[in-house]
Amino acid sequence: MVTVGELLREWRKRRRMSQLDLALAADVSARHVSLVETGKSRPSADMVLRLAAQLDVPLRDRNRLLFAAGHAPRYRERPLTGCDLEAAHDAVVAVLRAHEPYPALVIDRRWNIVLTNDAVDPFFGDVDPELLKPPVNMVRLGLHPRGLAPKIVNFAQARAVIRARLSRQLAQAWDPELAALYDELLASDAGDDATTVPIESEIAIPMIIRHRGYDLKLFSTITTFGTPQDITLDEIAIESYYPADAQTAEIFRHLDVRATAG
Template identity: 70%
Template sequence: MDTVGELLRQWRQRRRLSQLDLALAADVSARHVSLVETGRSRPSAEMVLRLAAQLDVPLRERNRLLLAAGFAPRYEERPLDGDALGAAREAVARVLRAHEPYPAVVIDRRWNVVMTNRAVDPFFADVDPELLRPPVNMVRLGLDPRGFASRLVNLADVRAVFRARLGRQLAAVPDPGLTTLYEELLAPGEGDEGDAVTVADDVVLPMVFRIDGRELRLFSTITTFGTPRDITLDEIAIEMYYPADEESAAWFSALSGDVPAVRIRPNE
């Protein structure tokens, strides 16, 4: 098992900071940072958390740092559909409802879908039921021919975006489950030079879906909680999709007559 000093050094190097950089940001001496990393000084829980905050360490990994230093974890991981996170869940549900008639999904750190609004249903309608068994994974949905791949006009562009996003995510926060997903669906194969984004004229790269005999062009934005104190909230993101042209907007407007609904999709 890695010591707290070894873990902190790994995070510092991952963030490409020197010991002096970290010391200045955390308002401690560079010598103290060095002593902690080499195990010659045992940091307090408060010092561990101070350094972790400056290194932008996720809450799950802050618990790991605390345990390595001999302290109890500080952050709980409670289910999004439980009573403790009721207010946060309702806030997320309000965002999803407000975004209709356009689709929105809530994903966790491994891109598993945990909530959706009603507007995603037309996109899920023709998906193989096997892919909709929990946990429903957005990367697998997007790249599997039984999911969205057969309906994505610019599949190579979308694959390139997935590869870049997951690559950045893994560089920032290593995760075995996400690494497995990346290697399964996105790692270049033999002779594969990688996908290149070919759409150069758009302000943002759209996803182009072929659905109901027409092409829908969508772009997305991502929303996260600003100051989470729970691991679940720290690791979820709301991905909201918008029409990229008037024709796509008109198609979605035709879906807006029903009462909005929010779906909670348990991962287990």
């Protein structure tokens, strides 16, 4: 069984912090950090959480640290659609609906789609039904040749952006399923991801989607819950898409993208 000290050392190295760095951030002695990592001192639950907070450890992994130290898990994982998270669910739905007619969706830590607004649906019209069977994965949907890939005009650029995001995510918190997704769709032909639009000319790297004869130029923003105390809320993000130029904004004002895709 992996000890709490081994887990803390792994997270500390992942965050590129020395024992002294962690000790100063957590307001404890470097010697105490060393004793915990070597198993010579059993940390209290509060100490585990203090160190985990400074290491920016996800809530799911904080529970693992607590268990390894002999303490009960502190954080619950409840379904977003359940009664316990009803207020949070309603808030997320309100954000999605308020963003229409622009697309917005909610993804979990493995990029599985949890919720969408109505503006997303038309873009799935030509997608292979097999890719729309739950859980629908946003990365696979976007990069698969029978998914949205044929609709993405700047596919190589969009693929490069997704690769960078997944790489950062895996560096921050390793996940075997996410790593398998990366290997399946992004690991090969990395050199083929060319940037065709100068980054300095954009407020954000856009995704250009061909829809009903129009080239819709969109950029995305990501919204997360602040200081969540539930694993589900800690791991979801709202991805909202906005028009990246005046032409796309004008098209959205006059085009009902919620109509059946053609």
